[in-house]
Amino acid sequence: MNARMKLNPGELLISLALIALGSFVVVDTSAITETQGYGQVGPRLFPYLIGAGMSVCGAWLGWQAISGGWRNMPSDEGDHSSPDWPAFAIVSAAIVLHMVLIGWAGFIIASALLFTLIARAFGSRRSGRDLAIGAVLSTAVFFLFTYGLSMSLPAGFLGGV
Amino acid sequence: MFSNSSINSNGSRFACRSKAVLAGVILAATAATVSAADYKVLVPAAPGGGYDQLGRAVQATMQSAGLSRRVQVNNAAGAGGTIGLAQLINNSKGDGNALMVTGKGMVSAQYINNSPVTISNATPIARLTGEFVVLVVPRESPLKSMADLVAAYKANPGAVSWAGGFAGGVDQLTAGMIVQRVGGGAGKFNYVAFGSGGEVLSQVLGGHVTVGLGGYNEFASQIKVGKLRALAVTADRRIDGIDIPTLKEQGIDVEFVNWRGLVAAPGITDAQRAELVDAVSQMARSEHWKATLDKNEWVDMLMTGDAFRQYVDAEQRTVLQVVTDLGLVKK
Amino acid sequence: METFYALLSGFSVALTLQNLLLGFVGVTLGTAVGVLPGVGPALTMALLLPATASVDPTGALIMFAGIYYGAMFGGSTTSILLNTPGESSTIVTAMEGNLMAKRGRAGAALATSAIGSFVAGTIATVLLTFAAPFVVDVALKFGPTEYFAVMVLAFTTVSAVLGASPARGMASLFLGLTIGLIGLDSQTGQARFTLGIPELLDGLDVVVVAVGLFAVGETLYVATFLNRNADTIEQVKGSIWMDRADWKRSWKPWLRGTALGFPFGCIPAGGAEIPTFLSYGIEKKLTRHPEEFGKGAIEGVAGPEAANNASASGTLMPLLTLGLPTTATAAIILAAFQQYGLQPGPLLFDTQPELVWGLIASMYVGNVILLLLNLPLVGVWVKLLSIPRPLLYAGILIFATLGAYGLRNSWFDLALLYGIGVMGFLMRRYDIPVAPVLVGMILGPLAEQQFRRALAISQGELSIFVTQPISATVLAITALVVIVPPIWRRVARMRAAAIGHPIHN
Numbered sequence: 001m002n003a004r005m006k007l008n009p010g011e012l013l014i015s016l017a018l019i020a021l022g023s024f025v026v027v028d029t030s031a032i033t034e035t036q037g038y039g040q041v042g043p044r045l046f047p048y049l050i051g052a053g054m055s056v057c058g059a060w061l062g063w064q065a066i067s068g069g070w071r072n073m074p075s076d077e078g079d080h081s082s083p084d085w086p087a088f089a090i091v092s093a094a095i096v097l098h099m100v101l102i103g104w105a106g107f108i109i110a111s112a113l114l115f116t117l118i119a120r121a122f123g124s125r126r127s128g129r130d131l132a133i134g135a136v137l138s139t140a141v142f143f144l145f146t147y148g149l150s151m152s153l154p155a156g157f158l159g160g161v
Numbered sequence: 162m163f164s165n166s167s168i169n170s171n172g173s174r175f176a177c178r179s180k181a182v183l184a185g186v187i188l189a190a191t192a193a194t195v196s197a198a199d200y201k202v203l204v205p206a207a208p209g210g211g212y213d214q215l216g217r218a219v220q221a222t223m224q225s226a227g228l229s230r231r232v233q234v235n236n237a238a239g240a241g242g243t244i245g246l247a248q249l250i251n252n253s254k255g256d257g258n259a260l261m262v263t264g265k266g267m268v269s270a271q272y273i274n275n276s277p278v279t280i281s282n283a284t285p286i287a288r289l290t291g292e293f294v295v296l297v298v299p300r301e302s303p304l305k306s307m308a309d310l311v312a313a314y315k316a317n318p319g320a321v322s323w324a325g326g327f328a329g330g331v332d333q334l335t336a337g338m339i340v341q342r343v344g345g346g347a348g349k350f351n352y353v354a355f356g357s358g359g360e361v362l363s364q365v366l367g368g369h370v371t372v373g374l375g376g377y378n379e380f381a382s383q384i385k386v387g388k389l390r391a392l393a394v395t396a397d398r399r400i401d402g403i404d405i406p407t408l409k410e411q412g413i414d415v416e417f418v419n420w421r422g423l424v425a426a427p428g429i430t431d432a433q434r435a436e437l438v439d440a441v442s443q444m445a446r447s448e449h450w451k452a453t454l455d456k457n458e459w460v461d462m463l464m465t466g467d468a469f470r471q472y473v474d475a476e477q478r479t480v481l482q483v484v485t486d487l488g489l490v491k492k
Numbered sequence: 493m494e495t496f497y498a499l500l501s502g503f504s505v506a507l508t509l510q511n512l513l514l515g516f517v518g519v520t521l522g523t524a525v526g527v528l529p530g531v532g533p534a535l536t537m538a539l540l541l542p543a544t545a546s547v548d549p550t551g552a553l554i555m556f557a558g559i560y561y562g563a564m565f566g567g568s569t570t571s572i573l574l575n576t577p578g579e580s581s582t583i584v585t586a587m588e589g590n591l592m593a594k595r596g597r598a599g600a601a602l603a604t605s606a607i608g609s610f611v612a613g614t615i616a617t618v619l620l621t622f623a624a625p626f627v628v629d630v631a632l633k634f635g636p637t638e639y640f641a642v643m644v645l646a647f648t649t650v651s652a653v654l655g656a657s658p659a660r661g662m663a664s665l666f667l668g669l670t671i672g673l674i675g676l677d678s679q680t681g682q683a684r685f686t687l688g689i690p691e692l693l694d695g696l697d698v699v700v701v702a703v704g705l706f707a708v709g710e711t712l713y714v715a716t717f718l719n720r721n722a723d724t725i726e727q728v729k730g731s732i733w734m735d736r737a738d739w740k741r742s743w744k745p746w747l748r749g750t751a752l753g754f755p756f757g758c759i760p761a762g763g764a765e766i767p768t769f770l771s772y773g774i775e776k777k778l779t780r781h782p783e784e785f786g787k788g789a790i791e792g793v794a795g796p797e798a799a800n801n802a803s804a805s806g807t808l809m810p811l812l813t814l815g816l817p818t819t820a821t822a823a824i825i826l827a828a829f830q831q832y833g834l835q836p837g838p839l840l841f842d843t844q845p846e847l848v849w850g851l852i853a854s855m856y857v858g859n860v861i862l863l864l865l866n867l868p869l870v871g872v873w874v875k876l877l878s879i880p881r882p883l884l885y886a887g888i889l890i891f892a893t894l895g896a897y898g899l900r901n902s903w904f905d906l907a908l909l910y911g912i913g914v915m916g917f918l919m920r921r922y923d924i925p926v927a928p929v930l931v932g933m934i935l936g937p938l939a940e941q942q943f944r945r946a947l948a949i950s951q952g953e954l955s956i957f958v959t960q961p962i963s964a965t966v967l968a969i970t971a972l973v974v975i976v977p978p979i980w981r982r983v984a985r986m987r988a989a990a991i992g993h994p995i996h997n
Contacts, residue, residue: 040951
């Protein structure tokens, strides 16, 4: 328990973020034009309640964070002692790259690269093999969708081949 | 933002290569007057709705009438159709094979959603079908005619609840025009928006609202068995085989048609436009299209080329006026 | 008796070779698209609609019913195995189902899901056969006032998914409610919290949020924190089938799930998600193994799975008898009817008895096909889990991104998916439960719209919620659900203290 008595900056930051989000909801709600109509309740009531509720939850968690930490946290601190941030970065990069590539390189290339990079983030050293598996899988999915279901997925420059 | 559309056409060309030879032979035999191109029809709504049904009917008819080897239908749902509209305007500039389904709902949505692009940016091709709005009450309702409804409204405007589709859609526009015409304050009526025509139907049948508005087809079977009573239809004159009085007959000078049609991409050449108008006109005159209209009970409202362009301009002015009067768009 | 003979003649239609085959194709196809997030039964049917124009109406509708059933079931397979819900109605299944899979009980989870779906589908079809007019009459009594009361009841189920800390659970719920606010306000047409982005005008898609929180969030978390540790996905232990204890713990949830799911299918704006939440909440309250909830309790899979299938069958009731589509999928089935010039509704049973009873009979047959197709496949599916972790997660992400992108071919949805994934990662890291986000996101907008509709109709009169009998009854039940258990616990504690046996918790 002693370790938990220290202030956890992550907990405090999340609490503050929740308060900020709740406040944003309340402030932004006042920009909505109120048109009550015959029901006496317009489009503002629920956002006000929800924004306020969110801020209260944030304050509640913030108070817990500075008074001994969030309650009833699971005892899996061991898992969190050595985060593998490079892996996080590779997964993130993979998804962003996929997002950028899918439009012009096409679904097959984007997905095969996504597959390879995710496998790499999880420690696979055989990227050539992964690329092959990824290419086969995404090609299969591509044909299933475009010809089986006649849905459109971007073919990219492979489409001309 | 990358151009999906050009990529898709590559994909479809790839798909059709093997069939193209065969299709070419058949087409030569039928001596079609337009070149059988590959078309893309963008449906600016989710599968299942009115836009989608029209888009897929165009696909089926064009292919079966030999006007196109392959018509690919893509859905781009969202924001009353304006997401699809933006996709067409931004991604398909100058593409003579790209079509999009459009209609009155989109005209309204572009104002309500403050859309940066409007239908004026696209190239109008043809109006194809139309649907009239009906006003229905449950069998048990004391209201027998529009006069009764108007009297009830004037006695206590708030007590008359008008149920229809989402805010700013064709149902609310219809109700708003009626209220204005009978002398009610602009936008002063108790409109309750529901998520779908099905929900409106159940709310009217259950007697939870005073009057329901929707396309005739949505209520047809309940009207036929007498569970719903239709007070009026928004057509300009009585429709053959449908025994519902028009608004005009009942002294309310409102006419309203929820039309649907096709527009093409911006920036296409006059030749490309003429070719599209020609292909769509041929489609709309085919036997297959006639059968489709009958089956779906759609009203044929074919109007093409310049006439349609002027019609779209006029529609935009009228609708903008109505949504402004309703307070849905700020002046 | 008349109904019975009509049903018999329906079987003579459903059991022809052609219709059996179409049913089989439908169920297979439905299972396949159910597995893929973002590709639902509605889209599949819309795509197939033009293709079926040449098939006779009975056959086509039998195939469509098969797709609907199959998709409901297929969605649960990926929920259990990959923590990637294929459909919004299988989000709850992912919670306990995937935990079971991680404990090596994937086979039992898939089996209870398959058999539960079969039981629920069959019972619901029996109800559809014999109770249709009565149920429809009741369904029509539901107006906005009644719906709002039901939403309030549904919110009480949140307590079942709040997790270890009420503060974190409530924060998560409010996060979901906030996400639910995004988009056009349907009563006034105003944009709320869309930040000027047109893609946000229709709000966030619940499947994208679920896949982002579950699949992408989990991928980020495992890669960052767990990958250096030993494999946490345990291989299948013992029999892959359900054992005697599993059966004993499953059959009651199946029945309760059916009882919840069917009526929700019958009412418009009911949907398949709410009964799955309710079922989960009830099973958690009634179970004799509360300690297993949150670690993979079979009741938490059996109940919701029965509920979503029963709701699918319930949907067909108002569709056939009133021509009233209650879901997007039902709207497409309606379009299919119209394609053949048929108008579902009160006249359909008289004018097209062969078609209606053929369709109903085929639902019995479809359920059997679904079971026959899926039970043998359980053995194949669980092998997916023996794929090495790098390849498994890489594959999951291909399907997750495909589902998000496929919605409308926009990179924006991929950006959204990643953003929500990072949120899921943080929530998992700080033990904030993700399920309340989804509960809030689905129920919040429904509750708000129904509340405002009810008040518009009553012209601002708040008392209608307690003066309308159905609404008052539902609210009273809600009050009991909230008040009774704590009192009950206190009484039990006092009694225990009186006789000297302290009861923990």
